Amino acid sequence: MKMDGFDDCIIGISECFDQESRIVYDLTKVLSKLESMGMTAEEAQEYYEYNQLGAFVPGCPIFVNCNWENTDIIELT
Numbered sequence: 001m002k003m004d005g006f007d008d009c010i011i012g013i014s015e016c017f018d019q020e021s022r023i024v025y026d027l028t029k030v031l032s033k034l035e036s037m038g039m040t041a042e043e044a045q046e047y048y049e050y051n052q053l054g055a056f057v058p059g060c061p062i063f064v065n066c067n068w069e070n071t072d073i074i075e076l077t
Helices: 027-036 041-053
Strands: 010-013 023-026 062-064
Touching: 023 027, 027 041, 027 062, 041 062
Parallel strands: 023 062
Antiparallel strands: 010 023
């Protein structure tokens, strides 16, 4: 599944055993694109969370935060 108008935000295709390949988007680029469409940073975040991240359907895209240095990392043990 591909999001219309966000081709320039694609950073790759996922591969995982026993799962379909999915398009991978750079979250920072997606949010910047939404802001360039006239949304504030807060509106872009809300739109992304509800309409893009929250629209779970089979084959939905994967979003990667390439700015991970600025986020809390959960350690898996």
